[in-house]
Amino acid sequence: MNPALPLLLSVMLSKNGTATERCDLPSTLAEEIDGYGPVVRRILSAFDYGPQSGTTYHALAEFADHFGHRQVGSESLEAAIDELVVALRVAGVDRVETEPVETPVWQRGRELAALVEPRHVPLDVLGLGGSVATPPGGITAPVLVVRSFEELERRSTEVNGTIVLYNPEWTGYLPYVPYRTKGPSYAARYGAVAALVRSATPASLYTPHAGMLKYMPGYPKIPAAAVTVEDADMLTRLAKRGSNVVVHLEMSNNHTQGVSRNIVADITGSVFPEQYVIVGAHTDSWDVGQGVVDDAGGVFIGLAAMAQLRRMRLRPRRTLRLVLWTAEENGLHGAAEFVRRHRDEMDAVSLALESDIGTFAPIGLTMSGGDNTTACILRRLLTLTAPIGATRLEPADGRGSDVTKLQELGVPASVLLTRNERYFHYHHTRADTMSAVSSRDLDLCAAFWTAVAYVVADLRDMLPRG
């Protein structure tokens, strides 16, 4: 998922996903949507204890175990992309291409951190993506703990020469992100020599979480790393007691430029081949765990949707395009390149679907960029997927990552909503593995994704834009 997103609110939807305006769809349109009932039931039953049951999990597990994590710049990512291209050909899509993406490449080197005063305790850290290295031999400095940027400002005279630890209270990912992204620069402004940040999670089993930082122009670049919730809290307690808290930090990272690839695969539309419904996810991951929840699960339900439509010989009226972005984790570079290259097609995209916040049990969609009729169409469509429990339409509320690049160009977008309460437990950690997902949930996500993508791509008209 994107490290830092604006809060996007579709104003025609209230928080709980109910329409604030009533749905008065023309009866022909309502009947058209309802007419997809039989085909949606066939799609759902293929996955829901049907012949495709278990296949998505199985394919995802083989992929995850074979390639592991897939950081931009790694051989495993490019090999995984090659493999996905082959899988799409085997699935029988009409066209599959890769498109080059130039991207910064950041490689984690040796990382070592320890509390050295008041006693020696090793600290498990993950350097933040994009961080500069420490000088050889590392940095040893007293720690200044702050709970907020306000506290940093208040104590700005104490910052010089320290390692600033940001330990904000967890109230959610969006309020947290600025500490990780901008925190290092803000601390450097007052002379900090390094920054530590509490990991981004409501739940920890001594689990450090990776993530990007974003150096701000004009400030010294200082090394920065995420510490576990447990260590952040220990350092905070020690500091509160007035201990002289000293930490040693060593990081040897490597910054280069590289080229990766987006994958674009089409099932060409039967009537409007130059109109599109896009199904998106990203192939790259952080360099820990297996990158399953973030985001190979999204990749594989997209792949499952394409394969299932070919298997059922269902060709929608407009082109169904699976886009597997690269270089999401280090700043949406793949999505940015995609919209640059495909800018002329953006007006012809009826809806962009994205799965990047987990493939747990599906419950519905977000919506951004449409109008009240769009919401009513999607809500009517979601009555067809009620048998698997996916019925909700919610405002985006900041959910959406690569797809925001399309939203910025006016494309209506929907993000897959699942029971993802545990999403941030795994996010960017060594625990983002196959053990975090279930075969049953993946079946339901694949079923839902196939149904939604097909129906929207096949409707007589494109979705209205807001």
Added chain:
Amino acid sequence: MNPALPLLLSVMLSKNGTATERCDLPSTLAEEIDGYGPVVRRILSAFDYGPQSGTTYHALAEFADHFGHRQVGSESLEAAIDELVVALRVAGVDRVETEPVETPVWQRGRELAALVEPRHVPLDVLGLGGSVATPPGGITAPVLVVRSFEELERRSTEVNGTIVLYNPEWTGYLPYVPYRTKGPSYAARYGAVAALVRSATPASLYTPHAGMLKYMPGYPKIPAAAVTVEDADMLTRLAKRGSNVVVHLEMSNNHTQGVSRNIVADITGSVFPEQYVIVGAHTDSWDVGQGVVDDAGGVFIGLAAMAQLRRMRLRPRRTLRLVLWTAEENGLHGAAEFVRRHRDEMDAVSLALESDIGTFAPIGLTMSGGDNTTACILRRLLTLTAPIGATRLEPADGRGSDVTKLQELGVPASVLLTRNERYFHYHHTRADTMSAVSSRDLDLCAAFWTAVAYVVADLRDMLPRG
């Protein structure tokens, strides 16, 4: 908690803690217990948002942050024991002594593990306590995955020269433990060169769990380590697919003998100084995390109980004895030495209380070793602690660790029951830190422990034995 316990069932109690015989306590005894209502309310209110609120957490946090984990053989354990002796003197107990305990000492050395075929993936392991080292340079061997001892037997001809991975389905700690304790020897019997075992937990965020093994006489001693649930499952999937799964394991452990100390601290009884109620917990921990849930929390609620009774000038009729055992984790050596040394006093112990399965929100007690009257007395007593929600009396069902050494000599015993559903998430891991406990829960445990210990120690008669 003890690595391997017999299943103890107090037959007079049904599973849900209700008496299978009715309680017909003599009215004088019932009235005697009810008469403690006012003093119990004073105790509870001291901790329950009263003047002692927050103090147990605060003291525990200082201890945990200062000493960290406290493995037998470490300086930190002995320094922690010294500090606890001082704390007990400050609390004003009548007597505090340490008693030497001879114990094996096992020290973890460098540990390194990786999947090397079909691809290279580092594996986070924790060598099992007591494990021999690998030869210098480590062991590299194919992995044989088994789900059960039955599968090991069935596939015994495939074992020779392999690293056996036990990946049993998690159905609870007690059924799991034999894989960790005896698994290495069972595998060695058929020629395995090392053993891996899935970590003992229902929930993992790539979290390895330490624990003891127990080599069985007559079999070669092979090195053994715990792997995370995630890695166990990955290795299992790879093996199922027919991959040649090869792991490299390096461990350099150190085995010696050492001396640690139990702490025995008394508030001398006013009427029956040679009768006892024992309040127990253990000071040692595994060599990861801070050993808070297991078991510094238990130590500090015991300490809080002693201090609170002195603070309230409450001296029970019989002696209240806090016993802080050492060398629990490596095989109950402290408790074994305690009962050897204090054997003559065991008939005079009315009840032994133990806290070693977490200090989450208290809900009641287990009971073993008493008769129906004992159960009725405890149940009546537990009506007095209803204001803090601690009312249950349950059969021991294998709960109890050091205290089992006293049970074996006929001492009635009760274990503190808390809402410890998450206990095994933290158990023997780097995540067993202050972040796993809450100040409020510790207040309630301290209140409950103080009340129960005081009332049982002060009753006119000792509890009947079963």
